[in-house]
Amino acid sequence: MKKSKSAYSxxxxxxxxxxxxxxxxxxxxxxxxxxxxxxxxxxGYNIESLTVAEVDKKKHISRITIVxxxxxxxIEQIKLQLTKLIPVHKVxxxxxxxxxxxxxxxxxxxVVSSKKNQEKAKKICKKYNSIIVDKSKxxxxxxxxxxxxxxxKLIEVLGPLGLASTSRTGAVxxxxxxxxxx
Amino acid sequence: MGKVFxxxxxxxxxxxxxxxKHVFGYPGGAVLPIYDELKNHKSIKHILVRHExxxxxxxEGYARSSRKPGVMFVTSGPGVTNAVxxxxxxxxxxxxxxxxxxxxxxxxxxxxxxxxxxTTGITRPCTKHNWLVKDVNDLANTIHKAFEVATxxxxxxxxVDIPKDVQFKKGKYKFKKNNLNKTFNGGGNKKINSKHxxxxxxxxxxxxxxxxxxxxxxxxxxxxxxxLVRELVSLTGFPITSTLTGLGAYPGDDPQFLGMLxxxxxxxANNAMxxxxxxxxxxxxxxxxxxxxxxxFSPKSKKVHIDIDPSSIGKNVKVDLSIISDAGSLLKSxxxxxxxxxxxxxxxxxxxxxxxxxxxxxxxxxxxxxFINSDTVIKPQHAVxxxxxxxxNKDTFITTEVGQHQMWAAQHYKFNKPNRxxxxxxxxxxxYGLPAAVGVQIANPGKLVIDIAGEASVLMTMQEMSTAAQxxxxxxxxxxxxxxxxxxxxxxxxxxxxNYSESYTAALPDFVKLxxxxxxxxxxxxxxxxxxNKIKEMIxxxxxxxxDCEVDKGENCYPMIPSGKPHxxxxxxxxxxKEEVSDEGKTLV
Numbered sequence: 001m002k003k004s005k006s007a008y009s010x011x012x013x014x015x016x017x018x019x020x021x022x023x024x025x026x027x028x029x030x031x032x033x034x035x036x037x038x039x040x041x042x043x044g045y046n047i048e049s050l051t052v053a054e055v056d057k058k059k060h061i062s063r064i065t066i067v068x069x070x071x072x073x074x075i076e077q078i079k080l081q082l083t084k085l086i087p088v089h090k091v092x093x094x095x096x097x098x099x100x101x102x103x104x105x106x107x108x109x110x111v112v113s114s115k116k117n118q119e120k121a122k123k124i125c126k127k128y129n130s131i132i133v134d135k136s137k138x139x140x141x142x143x144x145x146x147x148x149x150x151x152x153k154l155i156e157v158l159g160p161l162g163l164a165s166t167s168r169t170g171a172v173x174x175x176x177x178x179x180x181x182x
Numbered sequence: 183m184g185k186v187f188x189x190x191x192x193x194x195x196x197x198x199x200x201x202x203k204h205v206f207g208y209p210g211g212a213v214l215p216i217y218d219e220l221k222n223h224k225s226i227k228h229i230l231v232r233h234e235x236x237x238x239x240x241x242e243g244y245a246r247s248s249r250k251p252g253v254m255f256v257t258s259g260p261g262v263t264n265a266v267x268x269x270x271x272x273x274x275x276x277x278x279x280x281x282x283x284x285x286x287x288x289x290x291x292x293x294x295x296x297x298x299x300x301t302t303g304i305t306r307p308c309t310k311h312n313w314l315v316k317d318v319n320d321l322a323n324t325i326h327k328a329f330e331v332a333t334x335x336x337x338x339x340x341x342v343d344i345p346k347d348v349q350f351k352k353g354k355y356k357f358k359k360n361n362l363n364k365t366f367n368g369g370g371n372k373k374i375n376s377k378h379x380x381x382x383x384x385x386x387x388x389x390x391x392x393x394x395x396x397x398x399x400x401x402x403x404x405x406x407x408x409x410l411v412r413e414l415v416s417l418t419g420f421p422i423t424s425t426l427t428g429l430g431a432y433p434g435d436d437p438q439f440l441g442m443l444x445x446x447x448x449x450x451a452n453n454a455m456x457x458x459x460x461x462x463x464x465x466x467x468x469x470x471x472x473x474x475x476x477x478x479f480s481p482k483s484k485k486v487h488i489d490i491d492p493s494s495i496g497k498n499v500k501v502d503l504s505i506i507s508d509a510g511s512l513l514k515s516x517x518x519x520x521x522x523x524x525x526x527x528x529x530x531x532x533x534x535x536x537x538x539x540x541x542x543x544x545x546x547x548x549x550x551x552x553f554i555n556s557d558t559v560i561k562p563q564h565a566v567x568x569x570x571x572x573x574x575n576k577d578t579f580i581t582t583e584v585g586q587h588q589m590w591a592a593q594h595y596k597f598n599k600p601n602r603x604x605x606x607x608x609x610x611x612x613x614y615g616l617p618a619a620v621g622v623q624i625a626n627p628g629k630l631v632i633d634i635a636g637e638a639s640v641l642m643t644m645q646e647m648s649t650a651a652q653x654x655x656x657x658x659x660x661x662x663x664x665x666x667x668x669x670x671x672x673x674x675x676x677x678x679x680x681n682y683s684e685s686y687t688a689a690l691p692d693f694v695k696l697x698x699x700x701x702x703x704x705x706x707x708x709x710x711x712x713x714x715n716k717i718k719e720m721i722x723x724x725x726x727x728x729x730d731c732e733v734d735k736g737e738n739c740y741p742m743i744p745s746g747k748p749h750x751x752x753x754x755x756x757x758x759x760k761e762e763v764s765d766e767g768k769t770l771v
Binding site: 008009010013030031034035038042073076077080081083084085086 | 302303306307310311314331470473474475476477491492493495496497500
C-alpha cells in the first residue's frame, strides 16, 4: 500500500457512475456560463458535453444542456448545487437511457475524397437525417442529427472514406409527448 | 422627474436604507469617489483597517456577534485579492458579508489597467453571488439585492464591483423594500412537511439511544433557535453535542451537554455519536472533522438531517430523513409538538433511555479533557480554564485564531450563549481572531472581547492592533505562546516521526514591547502562580492588551480521534501516547 500522510480521510467506496443529461434554465447574463462551469470544475464534476443558447429572447432565458457522469449521490449534488446559483431558474435531470426523453446531437462532416467514396459516405449518413449543406468537386459537407454514440460510430466509419473535418454540438434534450418540465 | 444621485451617493443611500451603521474598509484609487462621499453620511461609521483581510474578518466578527450583515469597502486589484481569504472564510462558515469593491473605469476593464483584476472572476467561487455594475441605474437594485442574498437562506458573502466611472455617474435612486424571501438557496423556505415532522417524532419515540447534534445553523437562525434547542433538550431528556461553530447554542456547563464532538471533541460526545441509534442533526453539515472516515461513521444509527441548504443533504453522509428548514422554524414545530401532543414524553421515556445515559456517564468518567497540571509551567489548558473562570460572570465574547489554542478554547471555555464564540471553523484561517475581535468590539461596545490566540496565528494579522488602537477598542489578545505552530508540531510528532519541519518560530517578537509599540498594553505571564492576577489585570485595563502567556511548549491537544480509528477509539492523552499509529492510520487524522 502506498504510504500516505495526508491529514484527511481516505476515500470511501465509490458507487456506480451513471450518465445523465442535466438541463439548466438560466438568466442570460454576464458570467452565468462561468458560474455553471466553475461549479462543475470547482467541485470536481465531469462535463462530457455542453450546449448553451438563449431560448427566450424576451425574458433572456438561456438553456444549458450538460452531459455528465457520476454516482447517484454526485448527480444529486450537481442538481442541488446548480439550483443554489442565483441566476438559475430550474434544473432538470434525465438519465441518458430514459425512453421518455429525446436526445439529439448535430454534427457537420467534411469529406474530401474520390467520387466513389463520396457517394459511399453520403449513403452511410442517410439514416441520420442527413443534409448536404455544401459541395464541390472534391468534397462535400454533410449535416447529421443523431445520438452521441451514432455520431461516434459515423466518425469511425467515415474516416477511411476521406473524413477531413468534424464539428459537433453537445447533446440537446427534450421530453417526449405533451409533458413540459416545470 | 426625480432627483438624481451619483453612484457613490447611491451606495450610501442603499447602506442607510439597509440600516448599516459600520463599514470596515481601506481606501484606494478605484473607490475614492465612495470615500469622498463618506463625510456626508454621519450615521455610517467607517473603521479603517490595516489590511483588507482584516476588514473582512472584522466584518465577519461584527456579523457573527451582532447578527447584522458585515459591510466592507475595498479598492480594486490588491484590495480585492487581499479580501479573498476573508470572503472564502465567510462562505465556509455561512456569515453574511457585503463587500463593495471599486473597479477601474468601465472603458479600461480588460486592458490590464493599473490595479485592475478580474474581481467577479476571482471571487465567483468564494461568494454566494457577485455583480459587476456597469450602469449606474442598476446600482441601487443590485446593492439591495446583494443584502438580500447575503442575509437570506443560508447566509454568506456577496460582492458588488463598481467601476470608478459608475461611482461618478448620476442615476436615480429608489428603495425597493427588502422582501426577505428565502428562496435563494434552492427553496429553503418551503413549509415543513407535517408528515416528515410526524416521522421524526415517531423516530424519537422509538429511540433508546438518541442524540442531538447541533451546529452553526442554530446560531445563524437567531437567539430564538438557541432558546428552543434548550427547551427541546429539556422536553425530551436527550443528550446533545455540538460542532465547533454551534457552541453556545446550548449551555456548555449543562449536564445534558456532552461537549463538542469531532476530532478533538470529548470522549463521551464521540462515543455517543458512534453508538447512538438515532442522530438528529440540526444545522450542521457532517464536516469531515466530525465524521472521520465516512464509511465507519455512526454505523448503527438512523440519521435525521435538518438544514436550510438542500445541497447539504446527502453531500457527505446518507441520511434516513431530511427536512429542509431553517433550524428555528423546525425547532419551533418540534417543541410545540412535544409540549402539546406528547406531554408525558420525558417521564415515559426516562426508562427507555436510562441505560443510554448510564453508558454516557461511564464515558464521562474518563474525563477526557483532563490534563496533568504543573506548578512550574503554565499548561495551556489551565490558562484557558482560568480565563473562563475569571470571565464567566461577564458577558464575554471570545474569538480565536486557528490551531491547538482554538481547540483548547472550544474544550475548556464553556459557552452559555449563542454568538459568543467567533472562530474560523470551515476554512481554518490563521489570523482570523484578532481582526474578528475588532469587529466584535465595534458591534458590542463596553463588552469584554478576548481573542484566544496562538503566537503564530496572531502574527499573521498583527497589524490590526493598530486598528484597535486607533478606534480605542479595548480588545484583549490572549496568546498561548508555545513558540511552535502547535497543531502542526502535534501532527508532525504523531505522523512524521517528530520531524518538526519549519514549525518552530525562531525570532519571535517581544509581545510586550510590540503591544507598547502599538500604543497598547503588554502583559506577560510565565508562572502558574501569577496567572490569575495577570488575567485580572488584563480584564481591568481599558485599552487593547496583548497578553503573552508563556505555556508548555510540548503540550498536545487531546482527546483526539487518532488515525484510522473509528469514533469509539479515541486517544485520551499522555497515557495513550505510546500506542503506535499504524501506517494505514496515518492518512486518517
